[in-house]
Amino acid sequence: MGRPRRLEEQAGRFALVDGIPFQLPVSSHKSPALMAAFSIDADKAAALMPGNEMHPFRLWNRGLLVITVIDYIETNIGKYIEYSVAIACTHGKKPAPRLLPAIFMKTFGTGQYVVDLPVSTEISVKGGKGIWGMPKHQANLDFVIGDEWVSSQYDLDGLLAVRIDVERPKKAWLPLNVGAINYCAFRGMLMASYIYFKGKLGFKLMKKGSARLTIGDHPRVQALKTLDISPEPLFCGFLPETAGVLDDHFEAWFLSEKTPPARMEGLESVANLENKEEWLTPPNRKD
Template sequence: MIPQRLKQQTGLYALVDGIPFQLPVNSEQTPALMAVFPINADRAKELILAKEVHPLRLWNNQGLLVITVINYQITDIGKYIEFSIAIACTHGAKPAPPLLPGLLMQQYGTGQYVLDLPVSTEISVKGGKGIWGMPKHQANLDFVIGDRTVSSQYDLDGQLVMKIEVAKPAKAWFPLKMGAANYCAFRGMLMKSVIYFQGKLGFSLFKPGSAKLTIGDHPRIQSLKHLEISPEPIFTGFFPEITGMLDDHLESWFLGYDTPPTQQPEGLESVVNLGLGQEWLPAPKALPKDDQAEMYVVPIKN
């Protein structure tokens, strides 16, 4: 699964945009959670800037919202949390047929289009956005492993953006080893990067009440409320520990518009003056019991 080219980099060093790291770019001893919710695919397409990227459809007009939170423990740039909000997608001139992209991933360019990617540290923003074009920015994040649930909360500017909570599986038993493609919009281009990971997964499929998604009132995320997010997840999962490797090969294409764009997209000016800080912002504020944030998913059932 991992290209031999990456394995041969072991023992080498790199210095990119002032960020020193050892090759290959990897992580170890890292817990992660996932939750996948059905959404309206047509509305999801409105959030994707690239014409050649299409929401993956299960059947009819059902797409997928993918929430993934990774609590990186051992990396070349220190510890940090990464909170990914994405739409499952395919890449090509035309939309792919239903279901097949899950089986023929390379043929259909199956992956996820990342809408938002907050992280804990400045150095992660500088590297992830400046090198791979990921929409990273620093935010208040946590990752809490409890007896019955695993959760992560994302705050920004003193406001709740999102909180995801999944039922903790009794056992992580399923060995998973795969690569995943990320598509992102940055500098007026569509950027594609690939990460390879492996670990043992505990999961549930089509289990009512296995996750709880809370979306706050921060303007950064209000577009999600128009996706008709289903109240029940299709999939929830928890990795107690994964190892990962980020490919140093990336692809990019110009974003094409029907009319000349008038608004300058976010570019290198957003990363050129960033430093190498590994300090985290304060943890998110605990949600009060009478919180009025919009809740799309019923409380977790034990």
């Protein structure tokens, strides 16, 4: 997925959306990131997706849970951490064939359905949720880069929610310059946003013990425990530095169910938020 030319043409212009000032494009720089993917029960993953047009991406007979944490060092709205918990997916009338959506991504609307997206600051919640419909909320987050491991923990209300530990590769050597689609549910709609990022990746494939995922006791993440998450990663990686651009174009579709759906979180959850950049206290690490 290539970066649209119009983003280059808009560069240097200014926008003011919901009281948040932006210099276009909405971008980040010098930001380290970690990621890991674990196989999950695809049918159980489908039960977490709203509507009837989101389908789990199937790697043979299993789906994928994707954890991506970015320590945004420089952005249009200040420094913050973003902790994405998502299910690899396709978008369309019917479930896609196995494996093909990894190659024909545009044809199958391949992306990820974001289940949870805690961030460090209130302004990130206000912008990410209010504008792009991302399920952002403020939480206790950290991003720790060690000599042997890169780690990030997410706490909420004094409880562990999610922790991911990734074995640090000896070298980040693979150049990446890619785009991705994030699908999110908000205001009774399925919303798709587009991000483009680049950096050098060090990674490990199907190496036993190269990543550890811990799902804690907070009620917000208990649905993840129904997914039969494999204890061993299919993939994990670390990018010491990334640069990214969030498209100012997004799409939305009404979500429908066979029976009248329950009310979904809406604009009342962002209406009174402010442009605050303060972080909550770091999570309570046991090590």
